[in-house]
Amino acid sequence: MLKTHQETGADVTIAALPVDRQAARGFGVMRLDDRGRVEGFLEKPQSDKEIDMVRTDPEWMESRGIESKGRDCLASMGIYLFNRDTLVELLANNGYEDFGKEVFPMSIRTRNVQVHLFDGYWEDIGTIKSFFQANLDLAKPNPPFEFYCPDAPIYTRPRYLPASKFDGANISRALIADGCVIDEGTTIENSVIGLRCRIGKNVTIRNSIVMGSDFYEAAPDGTDAPRTDIGIGDGCLIENAIIDKNSRLGEGAVVSPGGLTEADLESPELYVRDGILVTPKNTVIPPGWKIDQG
Secondary structure (H helix, E strand, C coil): CHHHHHHCCCCEEEEEEEECHHHHCCCEEEEECCCCEEEEEEECCCCHHHHHHCCCCHHHHHCCCCCCCCCCEEEEEEEEEECHHHHHHHHHCCCCCCHHHHHHHHHHHHCCEEEEECCCCCCCCCCHHHHHHHHHHCCCCCCCCCCCCCCCCCCCCCCCCCCCEECCCEEEEEEECCCCEECCCCEEEEEEEEECCEECCCCEEECCEEEECCCCCCCCCCCCCCCCCCEECCCCEEECEEECCCCEECCCCEECCCCCCCEEECCCCEEEECCEEEECCCCEECCCCCHHHC
C-alpha cells in the first residue's frame, strides 16, 4: 500500500476490497477513473441504479492482478494512508468529527486520492454477529487467516503472565490465551478464551467468546459475606455468548440466548443481538441464573 501511495504521487491512499453487488450494499463503495484515482464515494448503496454509479469494470481489476470473480464493486476497508501535511490541513481547517463520513469525502474533492487493491483476508467486525463469527472462525482447524506463519510472524504485546493451566479439561477447536486456570470436568468447544480466565469445575463452554480479566482477584479474606468471584463458577453453561472482561458468573448459571434473537434484559443487564447473548464488562450473574428468570 505504501508503494502504491508513493508511485502514484497520492495525497491519500485507501485500501479497497472487491465485492459483489449484494455485499456492496453494506459498505462504502468507491468510483474510480482509469488511473485508480478515487472520484466518488457512496455509502451503502441500496438500489441497482446507485450501484451502477460506483461500479468498477472487472477488466480493470484483472489488469492490476486481482481476479474479479464476478465482483464489480470496490468497498472501502477503512484503512487509509495520508501524507502528514495533507492530514494536518484537512483536520485543522474545518470542524469535522467523523473520519469516514466527513474527512475522507473532503479528501476526494480536494486531493489526489488513490486506491490500493487488496484481496486477502479481511473482515468487517462492525456488528455483534460479525465480531462473534470472525473470532470463532480463527479457532477452526483451517482458519481463514493463519497467525502461525514463520515467514511473517505476528506478535502480541508481551504480558509476562504464567502459562495457562488445565486439570482434566476437554478442549477442542479453541484458542486459549495466557494466564488461564481451567479445572477438571470442563468442556470447551469452538470457543475463544481470553487472558486470566478462571474457569471452575464441570463447566461447558460452546460457540462462545470469553474475554477474560484485567487482573487476578485476591483470595477471600475469611469473612462470611457472599461473593461471586471473577471468572466462571462451577457447573456453568455458556453457549452462543460473548462474555466481556471481569464478568462474574455464579455456580450453575446458564448463559445462553435461550432461543431469543433480540432482547435487552435487566437484573443482570444483558443483551441479545443476532441470537448472541452479550454480557457487558464487570457483569455479575448470580448462581443458578437462567435467561427465563431475567
